[in-house]
Amino acid sequence: MAVTEEDVRRALESAPAPDGAPSLARSSALSAITINGGRVIFAIETSPDRAAALEPIRKAAEAAVRTIPGVSDVLVALTASRPAGSAPAPSAHSHSHAHGHSHPAASSPMAARGARPAPAGASAPPRPQGQGNGVGVPGVRHIVAVASGKGGVGKSTTAANVALALVAQGLRVGLMDADVYGPSVPTLFGLHERPEVENKMMKPLEAHGLKIMSIGFLVEEGTAMIWRGPMVMSALTQMLNEVSWGELDVLVVDMPPGTGDAQLTMAQRVRLSGAVIVSTPQDLALADARRGVAMFQKVDVPILGVVENMSYFCCPNCGHRESLFGHGGARAEAAKMGAPFLGEIPLATEIRATSDSGAPIVASAPDSEHARAYGRIAEAIWKRLSQGAPGRTPPRIVIER
Ligand SMILES: Nc1ncnc2c1ncn2[C@@H]1O[C@H](COP(=O)(O)OP(=O)(O)OP(=O)(O)O)[C@@H](O)[C@H]1O
Known part of the structure; x- marks a missing residue:
């Protein structure tokens, strides 16, 4: 019954x-x-x-x-x-962002010990689905995690625009918002309805040719999750297995920010083809990015590459480029980690405005320079995914300081 x-x-x-x-x-x-x-x-x-x-x-x-x-x-x-528009009070254990939610601080023991990633494994070829442990999704060829070492670097914006750019290449693409601590995908796509249930499976919502599922569709708006450990995993497993994704070439997963236990568990339990790390050029963010890379390496998930977001400021009036934080840092760091550098995205008002209005720039201005930049990143990701590679990733040497 x-x-x-x-x-x-x-x-x-x-x-x-x-x-x-x-x-x-x-x-x-x-x-x-x-x-x-x-x-x-x-x-x-x-x-x-x-x-x-x-x-x-x-x-x-x-x-x-x-x-x-x-x-x-x-x-x-x-x-x-939280009342609309109010930001949570900063504390030693959480951080907050412009869009008003907080995340627990990263607590990975690996991060605390300062594990250094080893270049050889960083650029290991992507894993085709069917290999490795963890939850896969029938009909989905590649599951790709988009992650960041810390919050607020533009991970969700990047995940959404890259997913749309993959659609523009003619691929069948899904976007799963696994950022249970502060799902942004409903806002990014202006989607606020609840998914329908058919034959005990939730139907993903659709926008701009993308199939979309977010934990944000299932809870009241304006709430921040305080889920931990097994609950997070259970919610994610459900989003993977109880959503009728259908046949997809790529399922892009917008991961929760940070390198804590929840993220590590996810990286371990979801059968990922690879991970994309989003970072801003600041040194601190790069240190966080390194932890992100190290986390995936620890569980043998290949790093597809690093995206430098908010790389330089692009003046909306004259198009002048202004490097804000020592532009180019992510490219150099990616090289040091042996991870491919996928490209840079400027800090641009249009990127923020289009995301806030529910139609990310790749959907609303596909011919713009910024949309083309996302397109190049998506092409590089797809190229690496379609290269595939049989067998396990090569052994790596990890030096802990
Ligand atoms: N390249 C960019 N130019 C201008 N604004 C940007 C850019 N990338 C992201 N933003 C803005 O920065 C804010 C944070 O972005 P986003 O939500 O994508 O970050 P996140 O890393 O996913 O954060 P969280 O950790 O909160 O999930 C948003 O308001 C977004 O519109």
Whole structure:
């Protein structure tokens, strides 16, 4: 028998609430409930500082829903809503961005020990699907992660425009927003509806020829996720396996920023053909980029290349180029890491404005200079993917300082 929202609400009558309400079912902290076959997803709203204390309430809610006959899986997230336009207070453990969300600080033990990437492995050829461990998607030839060592470097903007540029090359492309801590894809594409469910599979939304899925489609807008570890993985597995992606040449995955455990687990558990690292030219960002490269190398995912974003400032009036942060750093660093340099994208008002208005520049101004720059990056990525390579990546030597 199909599980209904009423069943879930009834079960939550016996679950405790975080706000003094008689039950979670009657609490305003309970979000909309999404049901997909036997899988039930909802969120409990809280403030970020109470997230750890509310873990028992989250677990109790999961346990209550699990007792419903027909429920195969339950995903309950703690989310924090934030008034529109307000930025979270910076703290030692999080950072914030212009679009107002925060991410946990990177906590990779590898990063802390300062593991240095080894050039030989960095440019290892991409893995065709079917090789390696982890979750793959039937019908999808290549899954490519777009990652960054830290937040706010333009990873989502790059992922979206590169995905669109791959579509422009005639490829069948999907974009999966795995940035559970702050999904930006709904804003980038102006998509705010919930995906339809057909035969127990969620249908990806579509825009500009791209199939798109984001955790942001499943939770209320303006909420920031406070998901950790296994919950993140469970959400991602669902986005990979319970979405009808169909036949795709490339599925671009916009990864959560940073090199923490969640990212490492993803890099390990998703069957990636390769990873693209986005970095700004600043030294700090490059140090973070190195950690990003090292993280993928640790789990034997080939680095397809490095993109330098906000590389130079492009004056919207006169077209004058102004290097802001020692332009060219990413190219030099990529060479040191032995990773291909895929190209540079300027800091340009049009790139930000088109992203904010729901039609990234490759879709809204395909003939512009900036769109062509994304096109060249996409071409380089596809070239490396289609080269493929049988066998495992060569052994690498990693020197830890
Ligand atoms: N090349 C660019 N020129 C101008 N603005 C840009 C450029 N790239 C990104 N931005 C802007 O910078 C902001 C952050 O970009 P984006 O959300 O893509 O970064 P991110 O690395 O995915 O961040 P997060 O870690 O928050 O997910 C956005 O407002 C975006 O429009």
